[in-house]
Amino acid sequence: MIGIALVALLTHTRTRSMDTSERNAFRISEGITYLVVLKVISMIISGQTNLVEAFHRWQVQFLESIFDLPYITSLLPGMVAWGYTLIFADLYDEFEDRRQDFRWDELGKVQNSLKAIRSKMVGGNVALLVALVFLLAFANTPIDIPNVVSLPLTVKSSAAIVILFTAFLLIQLAITQLSLLRTYWEHDRSQIDVSINRKWLMYSLVVMGVAGVISLFLPTDYSRQFFTLFLWFSSILFSFFSLLLYLLSYPFLLLFHFLFAQDESSPSLPGLPAIQPPVTAAEPGPLPLWFEIAKTIILWGIILGIIFIAGKRFFSTTSTLFPKINRKVLFQKMRDFFKALFHFLFGVKILIQEQIAQLKLQSKPRQLSSKPSFRPLRSRRAHNAREKILNLYCDLVDFAGDHGLQRLRNQTPYQYRSFLSSALPDLSSEIIDITEIFIEARYSLHPLDENTASRIASETLLVKKAIKHNAEESPFNSIPRSS
Amino acid sequence: MSELVLIVVAIFLLIGAITGETYLLVLGYLMAGAYLLARWWPGHSLKNLSARRDFPDHVFPGEIIPVQITIKNHSILPVVWLAVRDLHPIDLSDVHTFKQVITLSPKKSVHLKYFLKANHRGYFPVGPMTLETSDLFGWTNPIQSGIPASFLTVYPTVIPLKNPFLPSNSPIGLLAHIQPLYEDPNRVVGKREYQQGDPLRKVDWKATATQQKLQVKTYEPSTDLETVIFLNLDTEAYHPRSRFDGPELAIVAAASIAAWSVKKRQAVGIITNGLDILNQTGQIRPIAPRKGKQHLMRLLELLARVKTLSSPILDLNQMINQYRQELGWGTTLFVLTGSVDETLIHDLRVTQRMGLKPIVILCGWFVELKVPIHNGLVYEIPVRILNTEEDLKAW
Numbered sequence: 001m002i003g004i005a006l007v008a009l010l011t012h013t014r015t016r017s018m019d020t021s022e023r024n025a026f027r028i029s030e031g032i033t034y035l036v037v038l039k040v041i042s043m044i045i046s047g048q049t050n051l052v053e054a055f056h057r058w059q060v061q062f063l064e065s066i067f068d069l070p071y072i073t074s075l076l077p078g079m080v081a082w083g084y085t086l087i088f089a090d091l092y093d094e095f096e097d098r099r100q101d102f103r104w105d106e107l108g109k110v111q112n113s114l115k116a117i118r119s120k121m122v123g124g125n126v127a128l129l130v131a132l133v134f135l136l137a138f139a140n141t142p143i144d145i146p147n148v149v150s151l152p153l154t155v156k157s158s159a160a161i162v163i164l165f166t167a168f169l170l171i172q173l174a175i176t177q178l179s180l181l182r183t184y185w186e187h188d189r190s191q192i193d194v195s196i197n198r199k200w201l202m203y204s205l206v207v208m209g210v211a212g213v214i215s216l217f218l219p220t221d222y223s224r225q226f227f228t229l230f231l232w233f234s235s236i237l238f239s240f241f242s243l244l245l246y247l248l249s250y251p252f253l254l255l256f257h258f259l260f261a262q263d264e265s266s267p268s269l270p271g272l273p274a275i276q277p278p279v280t281a282a283e284p285g286p287l288p289l290w291f292e293i294a295k296t297i298i299l300w301g302i303i304l305g306i307i308f309i310a311g312k313r314f315f316s317t318t319s320t321l322f323p324k325i326n327r328k329v330l331f332q333k334m335r336d337f338f339k340a341l342f343h344f345l346f347g348v349k350i351l352i353q354e355q356i357a358q359l360k361l362q363s364k365p366r367q368l369s370s371k372p373s374f375r376p377l378r379s380r381r382a383h384n385a386r387e388k389i390l391n392l393y394c395d396l397v398d399f400a401g402d403h404g405l406q407r408l409r410n411q412t413p414y415q416y417r418s419f420l421s422s423a424l425p426d427l428s429s430e431i432i433d434i435t436e437i438f439i440e441a442r443y444s445l446h447p448l449d450e451n452t453a454s455r456i457a458s459e460t461l462l463v464k465k466a467i468k469h470n471a472e473e474s475p476f477n478s479i480p481r482s483s
Numbered sequence: 484m485s486e487l488v489l490i491v492v493a494i495f496l497l498i499g500a501i502t503g504e505t506y507l508l509v510l511g512y513l514m515a516g517a518y519l520l521a522r523w524w525p526g527h528s529l530k531n532l533s534a535r536r537d538f539p540d541h542v543f544p545g546e547i548i549p550v551q552i553t554i555k556n557h558s559i560l561p562v563v564w565l566a567v568r569d570l571h572p573i574d575l576s577d578v579h580t581f582k583q584v585i586t587l588s589p590k591k592s593v594h595l596k597y598f599l600k601a602n603h604r605g606y607f608p609v610g611p612m613t614l615e616t617s618d619l620f621g622w623t624n625p626i627q628s629g630i631p632a633s634f635l636t637v638y639p640t641v642i643p644l645k646n647p648f649l650p651s652n653s654p655i656g657l658l659a660h661i662q663p664l665y666e667d668p669n670r671v672v673g674k675r676e677y678q679q680g681d682p683l684r685k686v687d688w689k690a691t692a693t694q695q696k697l698q699v700k701t702y703e704p705s706t707d708l709e710t711v712i713f714l715n716l717d718t719e720a721y722h723p724r725s726r727f728d729g730p731e732l733a734i735v736a737a738a739s740i741a742a743w744s745v746k747k748r749q750a751v752g753i754i755t756n757g758l759d760i761l762n763q764t765g766q767i768r769p770i771a772p773r774k775g776k777q778h779l780m781r782l783l784e785l786l787a788r789v790k791t792l793s794s795p796i797l798d799l800n801q802m803i804n805q806y807r808q809e810l811g812w813g814t815t816l817f818v819l820t821g822s823v824d825e826t827l828i829h830d831l832r833v834t835q836r837m838g839l840k841p842i843v844i845l846c847g848w849f850v851e852l853k854v855p856i857h858n859g860l861v862y863e864i865p866v867r868i869l870n871t872e873e874d875l876k877a878w
Contacts, residue, residue: 126487130494133507166510170517170620177621181564190582196564199586203563204619211516231500 004034004078008085014317016093017384019447026317032310034082038074039066046070059296084128091121095176099183100390103397104412107187114183118176125169133162167208174204385453386441392453392460393438399464403471413439424466430459488518488622521618524560528616529628531558532587536569536612538599541636541784548575548599548635550609554585555592562587566615566625567595572607575599575635604639604734606760606788608632638783639738642875647743673701709750709772711810712737712817715799716757716791721821722849729847730757730791733819736846736875738786740817745779753782754806756795760788766796769806772814800830812838819844822851823866831864844869 011030015023048054057065067075095117102110178200185192193199397407397416405423407416417435421428437456440446492514499507538550552569556562569581581597599609610632617625674690677697690698714737721729737753744751752772759767767789770782797805799820810816816839818831823843831841843866845852850868869875 122487126491130491133495133498162506162510166514173620177619180621181617185566185582185584188582189578190566190568190584193583193585196584196586199561200563200619203561207517207520207619208513211513211520 002081005081005085008082009089011317012086012089012093017386017447019445026313029310029313029317031082032306033314034078035075036307036311038078039071042068042071042074045074055300059299062299087124088121091117091124095121095179099179100394102183102187103394103407107184110183110187111180114180118180121176122169122173125165125172129162129165129169132165136162170208171204174200385448385450388450388453389437389441389448389456392456393434393441396434396460396463400467403467405467420463424463424470427463427466430462434459434463488514492518517620518622521620521622524563525616525618525623525626528556528558528560528562528565529614529626531560532556532562532565532614532628534567534612534614534630536610536630536633538609538633538635540634541638542601543638544601544603544640546601548601550581550597550599552581552595552597552612553592554587554595554614556587556589559589561589562616563619564616567612568615569597569610569612570632571599571609572605574602574605575607575609599635601635601637603731604637604787607635607637609635636784636787639734639786640872641742641783642735642739642872644739644743644875644878647740647878668700668702671700671702674698675701709811709814710740710744710817711752711754711772711806711814712740712819713799713802713806714753714755714757714786714789715802715818715820716755716789717795717798718791718793720799721847722851725821725847725849726791729821729850732869732872732875733821733844733846734786734789735872736819736844736869737817738783739875741779741782741786745774745776748774750774751778751782753785754802755785755789756792756797756799756802757789758792758795759785760790800826803827803830803834807834807837807839810839814839816841817844818842819846821845821847822853824853828854828864835864842867 011026015026018026043054054065095114098110098113098117178197182192393413400420401407405420407419411419413435417431421431424431434456437448437452441448492511495507495511495514498504499511533555535553536550537553538548542548550569550571552567554565554567563586565585565587567581567583567585570579571581573579576597576599581595583595585593585595587593611629613627613629615625615627617623674687675698677686677699681699685699685702687698687700714733716730716733718726718730741751741753750772751774752770754769755767757767767785770785799818803816803818807816816831816834818827818841820827820843823845827843831843834841841864843864845866845868848870850870867878869878
């Protein structure tokens, strides 16, 4: 499950830049690949190493032979993990994506949409947790009906799974709450303590730890006895009502008894037709040999063809990705998933600020705005051309802001374009192009290639140079435009 | 969100009770405990916080005011996040609010600092300060507490007057005078031979014994310049295009005259018809002429707080007529206003006949002279026009 979840995360990152049809095709191929891999794993685990025998059995009874109990028991959790990871990663991406909009959009709208996404995430996780608790709790209850079925099923370490999932849910709540608050603070231009992420995580763990320790010392055995007593009282109450119902319905039961007393000798209930023995079909005669051969070839041709095409597509799509799966890449991809968690641990913001400070130190010293500049936590890593363009544009806005061409809070990209063009009339065509491409990257699903990103990068560089040149020339370069 | 937590807790406890799974009961308790802790913690944190704001509360224009906020957490529990917002007028800073988000460890205090600039005179509230916090998981709405506003007094600009011509009718004081009429027996400047007609009390007997000739003391003439400033803050009295700069310039002039008088160890008082922010119900009580720096500070505080009014209880003429009876003979009256008309000249003439010495100072870039300026001069009432602070500097 963990492996499937990790691969799903990797492929999710990869498929973000695909269009819908391409992504769907990739998902189908990915699903078939998982089916095959899981089948192989389940066969190895269950000791079915005789492939010839297995193939013959699949050929005779395809569905029953392939989808046996070990395969289904491995397939279901895998599918759940895959689906859950994709949905959660999508939601998290949407959350982070929408969070960036606080720069452009109204805070109320952004907050509301973030809260809606958060509710979806938390609601989904709570539903899954409740389902998991139900499943594990009742799976741990042995079923023993004499002469019918006896299933002494026990899921090992179910407590650990539920506790871990609950802890994960609480951490998710804490992270998303911090993200929501940060959005507000950054929009409000508050100075934010650099240690708040680390302390937030620390205090979350402390709260959960303290609550856990206290819970462990609680008299749960007494609780069980209390609930047992409660159930016993409930059963008494239920029995009482059953008796009352029986007494109320007794006259009617008596009447029915008198009415149908004559048919006691009948072996079946009145009004129901007698059960007829099933009619067995005649055994088919043996098929000709050429038909069996053709059937085998066609069946396996189709199956292998589908597997080949799906596998080829899957591995070709991820061919550039898989060689990079080493510890470092895995760590980075995990950071995508637990982005906010790692904000706590490593203080990404501090690093970014330090890097910015170093860059500023390296460049020619200039007097910047006296107001402290607070950058939102934003991943500068770009996985594709779209993200590169977004990052380039945001960098340009930040750079221009630092050099006195600050974007007003309520300015749209088009308005800011006009402002920037008026400040740099020689580069108005580049500024228009940058803005148009940014709008396309941000608000459309049009495919964007690397050439466009490279073009925007060079144009951005030109504009930055011009801004810097103007700022150095201007005597008011240290005075930011008032908002 | 909190309802969802309670539902989850209920499900855990119910399934735990039915199936007998202890860990589910523990989880239910854990969630319930976390929920209760999250609800209780922010309130507890806020109750155990103390905040203080320190800054110099009396400054002159142009000074930078460091404001230090000290927040102490008296609890043994940390404060996960605390949004500190301290409001202040936009006149004192580029931004309207100081905003910072911090975390506070147990039993720790934090010092936050920001700077304000006293751009112009006034009486400004700094604050109120709000402290906002909430829980880690978003189960409770943010709660707030805070401390009320403190007030900052920015004195008006005091321009040192070089050598103002301030006439006085009051003899024998601390200011040297050119008229021999106002000779001050405390200011002996020399001796000369006795002349016929010299009073005997001017004879310096020790010098006479030494010189064997009658010697008399010569005295320096002096006056006592008791000053009262009539500050007219009725906006109707100023030219429509000088309704903002005119009264402000009048206040600066009043402060400068008061400072000069106190420096010369003269008594100075103020009567104005403006609005005192601290006493918005009625007329400002006149401040009688007194000497000393402490009195000057009192005057400057009033001038820092005072505001213009469009229709004050007393206009300038009523103010002069009401208070001139209470002023001592020889007192110099500075009438700071934005326009001069026949009525004012007439009232000042009456004042002059009562032994007071009025001087009219018209303030503002645009001043209204509804009578020819020489009318005032005819009656020996000096009229001076101050268009800007530069004119005051040159005075």
